[in-house]
């Protein structure tokens with residue numbers, strides 16, 4: 587018996603308990619990002635040994651009919667239509683393989699070059715120049731800088747160059763009913779929650795199709811079901827996507843006015859973006875200051891509290907509000923940054939300090955304010 591099966595047998599000693607194991611313990615513990623993480627995320631649990639994929643604990647012959655019933659009732663979508671779509675949906679090995687790859691805790695110095703490259707900066711500047719008028723209009727309305735919107739689209743899809751080629755129905759169907767499981771005791775809860783998350787997203791895909799007049803079987807996206815230029819999951823599409831060009835449709839696949847407005851609206855509504863306020867600033871650590879790694883990414887400390895711990899802005903900053911301390915493993919050693927409310931807003935798009943820092947630094951380069959490919963000063967060293 588493999589270790590995985592042994593763990594499972596221990597926790598699910600009775601056959602009927604196998605179903606109970608698929609029940610989420612904390613249904614609220616689910617990703618709330620617009621897109622689903624496409625790259626290794628430093629907030630993921632430590633990397634386990636690679637495990638064989640174990641099929642879903644709840645038999646699919648039970649789970650799918652129940653899904654069809656509840657989705658039809660909840661979103662008033664014809665059950666026969668859902669049944670016909672589900673009958674043609676494909677479980678795809680490539681999706682399971684992509685999701686099963688252990689999330690690596692890549693340090694910042696290795697994560698950063700994935701997104702901060704001359705090619706992505708140059709393409710971002712060209713994209714910004716080409717769509718300047720539309721982006722300025724969105725910036726004026728929502729208060730989210732044009733370069734931040736461009737950086738998000740650059741990181742998510744290389745400016746629309748890679749919006750995903752998986753049928754969204756297949757991606758969500760696979761992850762909703764065959765989410766890869768290690769069934770290790772420390773991971774079962776997360777795996778249950780992730781499977782439930784994708785089941786909810788598949789249900790919301792049917793609702794989104796109905797609300798927007800989309801044939802859901804024709805939609806393409808990432809292996810995790812994120813769609814369009816900004817990689818919105820179905821729930822984010824329903825909650826935050828808006829009609830930017832006023833044609834009565836919300837089209838994040840083809841209409842850039844809709845894409846720009848939707849990304850900005852997500853930042854304001856979901857992330858609490860504050861117009862004109864700072865995102866991050868470089869900090870210095872006083873000689874002898876104790877290490878400080880706050881839990882979570884919320885800005886819950888005053889600058890005075892952080893200064894008392896030995897961390898101050900490198901250059902004085904006026905009235906930025908509360909901050910959190912960010913520790914990054916830079917190419918020249920530890921870096922310390924203060925992350926404000928608008929940094930937190932970026933992490934609502936994808937819950938990762940590395941993701942948010944990459945978006946920020948790419949946006950600065952696109953705006954021409956700094957060249958992040960120049961040598962990085964090691965200013966965060968103790969006493970520096």
Ligand SMILES: [Ca+2]
Pocket residue numbers: 828829830831832833834835836837841844
């Ligand atoms: Ca529109």
